[in-house]
Amino acid sequence: MEVPILRQGQYLIASIQSALTDADLSHLREALIAQVGRSRCRGVIVDVTALDVMDSFATRTLRDIAQMIRLRGAETVIVGIQPEVAFSLVRLGSNLAGVATALDLEEGLAFLDRQIKGAGGNAQSHGSRSTRKN
Amino acid sequence: MSAAIRPGLGPRKGSNNDAHETRIAIASDLDIIRARQTGRTEAAKLGFSSTDLTLIATAISELARNIVMYAKEGEIVVRIVRCKEKQGIVVIARDHGPGIADIRLTLQDGFSTSRSLGLGLPGVRRLMDEFEIESQLGQGTVVTTKKWMAVPCL
Numbered sequence: 001m002e003v004p005i006l007r008q009g010q011y012l013i014a015s016i017q018s019a020l021t022d023a024d025l026s027h028l029r030e031a032l033i034a035q036v037g038r039s040r041c042r043g044v045i046v047d048v049t050a051l052d053v054m055d056s057f058a059t060r061t062l063r064d065i066a067q068m069i070r071l072r073g074a075e076t077v078i079v080g081i082q083p084e085v086a087f088s089l090v091r092l093g094s095n096l097a098g099v100a101t102a103l104d105l106e107e108g109l110a111f112l113d114r115q116i117k118g119a120g121g122n123a124q125s126h127g128s129r130s131t132r133k134n
Numbered sequence: 135m136s137a138a139i140r141p142g143l144g145p146r147k148g149s150n151n152d153a154h155e156t157r158i159a160i161a162s163d164l165d166i167i168r169a170r171q172t173g174r175t176e177a178a179k180l181g182f183s184s185t186d187l188t189l190i191a192t193a194i195s196e197l198a199r200n201i202v203m204y205a206k207e208g209e210i211v212v213r214i215v216r217c218k219e220k221q222g223i224v225v226i227a228r229d230h231g232p233g234i235a236d237i238r239l240t241l242q243d244g245f246s247t248s249r250s251l252g253l254g255l256p257g258v259r260r261l262m263d264e265f266e267i268e269s270q271l272g273q274g275t276v277v278t279t280k281k282w283m284a285v286p287c288l
Binding site: 019021022023052053054055056057082083084085087088091092093094 | 164167171174185187188189195199254256257
């Protein structure tokens with residue numbers, strides 16, 4: 001199942017609607033990496049509210065997405081990790097280190113606004129992104 | 135979390151077991167989702183908390199992915215166990231793949247022979263209450279994990 005990617009202002013929003021296969025997740029990664037350049041956007045939000053399971057493959061793919069998007073000059077924030085999923089991620093020992101997270105879409109947008117304003121709307125230095133990192 | 139005591143596939147003590155079993159053939163990444171959703175549904179019938187349901191579904195996801203990744207195909211068996219002392223769910227991942235040369239190594243965090251993070255088996259062990267693994271090179275692997283309800287049934 002393909003994940004719809006919407007453009008809102010200078011951000012891309014990927015809203016996961018249902019359980020994703022490994023192939024779907026890999027496709028989402030490719031699509032976001034490509035679109036972040038095409039649309040020259042500054043930030044990406046991946047909404048995982050609908051995911052009732054995030055296993056090691058899903059978290060690894062999300063981490064890859066965040067790192068690749070950063071290499072492309074934009075910021076990523078994962079929003080909507082459910083309480084049960086957070087518990088299981090901690091148990092699993094899943095590594096989302098360095099990936100920004102926010103409670104929901106609204107918080108995610110606010111986070112990106114702060115990131116981009118903080119960097120003066122221009123190319124960001126590594127030192128300028130310090131808030132709310134895991 | 136208890137250590138392996140005996141192979142999990144043998145007959146159980148006592149005759150008042152009410153075991154219900156579901157088998158899911160695993161051969162693709164779609165089957166991984168099918169398996170964890172089936173496991174969640176079955177465990178929900180017992181009344182596990184939503185947190186436990188997520189832990190169980192995540193463990194099944196890891197086990198099923200191991201099958202697809204290393205053995206290409208196999209099966210996940212989900213067994214509901216209700217006995218006098220306790221009730222819970224048994225998840226068995228079985229394949230006839232290449233087997234594991236050094237089980238102890240695969241249970242170490244960070245170890246992986248493929249491109250995955252190597253969180254698979256140690257992760258599953260932390261998600262479930264009991265964990266047993268049997269593997270023979272060239273024969274296949276059977277992983278048996280169990281999760282018990284927090285409150286024993288009376």
